[in-house]
Amino acid sequence: MTAILPQAPTHEPTTPTAEDSPRARTGIVMLNMGGPATLDEVEPFLLRLFADREIITLPVQDWLGPFIARRRAPKVRKLYDAIGGGSPIRTWTEAQGAAMCARLDVLHPEQAPHKFYIAFRYTTPFADDALHEMAADGVERAIAFTQYPQWSCTTTGSSLNDLWRAVERTGLADRFDWSIIDRWYDNPGFHDAMAERVREGLAQYPAEERDQVLLLFSAHSIPAYVVERGDAYPQEVAASVEAVMQRLGHQHPFLLTWQSEVGPLQWLGPSTEATIKRLARNGTTNALVVAIAFTSDHIETLSELDIEYGELAHSLGMTGYKRAPALNDLPTFTDALADVVSRHCTSGERHSARYEMRCPGCTNAACRGVPAARADRSSIPPAVSTAGARWAPLRGAGEG
Secondary structure (H helix, E strand, O other): OOOOOOOOOOOOOOOOOOOOOOOOOEEEEEOOOOOOOOOHHHOOOOHHHOOOOOOOOOHHHHHHHHHHHHHHHHHHHHHHHHHHOOOOOHHHHHHHHHHHHHHHHHHHHHOEEEEEEEEEOOOOHHHHHOOOOOOOOOOOEEEEOOOOOOOOHHHHHHHHHHHHHHHOOOOOOOEEEEEEEEOOOOOOOHHHHHHHHHHHHHOOOOOHHHHHEEEEEEEEEEEOHHHHOOOOOHHHHHHHHHHHHHHHHOOOEEEEEEEEOOOOOOOOOOEHHHHHHHHHHOOEEEEEEEEEEEEEOOOOHHHHHHHHHHHHHOOOOOOOOEOOOOOOOOOOOOOOOHHHHHHHHOOOOOHHHHHHOOOHHHOOOOHHOOOOOHHHHOOOEOOOOOOOOOOOOHOOOOOO
């Protein structure tokens, strides 16, 4: 059954007294896939990932999924061990959420207190945890806020579906007045923060070499068939890159590449790895990688970009291969997160205009619209389903 955005409560809100004043009036649910914080969490994380038919479709999945997850776990554990013993994505998300909400309390005191809630897909805290905490805190307005700036059915779409299933599963469908931030690739503050981090990355090079540094924007790839059916992700990533380059005055050569592809499927390219090899063969020495679709450090930045591709680049003679710092808790970025939410709240919109659009090449029956049984909620769009997707992130980590 298609997951439906819950209907706004029909009762009139009451003015809270001192005794029952909410600990949070506005709840902001920060959606992401998450990552194992410790080595012991790696295998459970992979088991959940490979059991998710919205992301990975396998024959006899109930058997093959756990088999693959357990077989990959030792290798993935080594990768996490090499970056400090676990993913820092929850730590960074908490720092971002706290700074965002502090800023929102100033911008919108009428909606305060604001509180963030984390809803990860494959590790705690899950969507159910967030919803129960929101109910206990007295949240009235709830905002589902994807932490992927650019929309894709494989990321934001599947995360929203997971949230709506949790809403129905917990019996809290009528508890909150929901709205959705389903993309924010065009937010000026986001572009400013990215440009600031690029400048920090460029400062790592000698002044006499800086102007000739190639900017290598890298984003998580998606399977070609997802692109062919009309997924908005490539266009939105490209738009983000162009906005950042405008802030940098287009003073550097740049490329957009795609990382983390795995398996026999055809993926959106060119791949970051293949591009590094070609650049090295062509004599490029200095290349600054910019993780344009990731908002914090995690396995894809710390392991794949820094260690794996760094070693590859240096082995091929690209001695000036470096990476711009991730956004993490950069104040410019946490202010941008608050700005995204602020613009959303003042717009009065439930979601972006594109949220209701179905990919032109979609063949998934779950995306066809609101079921007849939910006709009374026809003004609220169905969550975009990605059932049947066959996306398996590199290393089985899939944090970003």
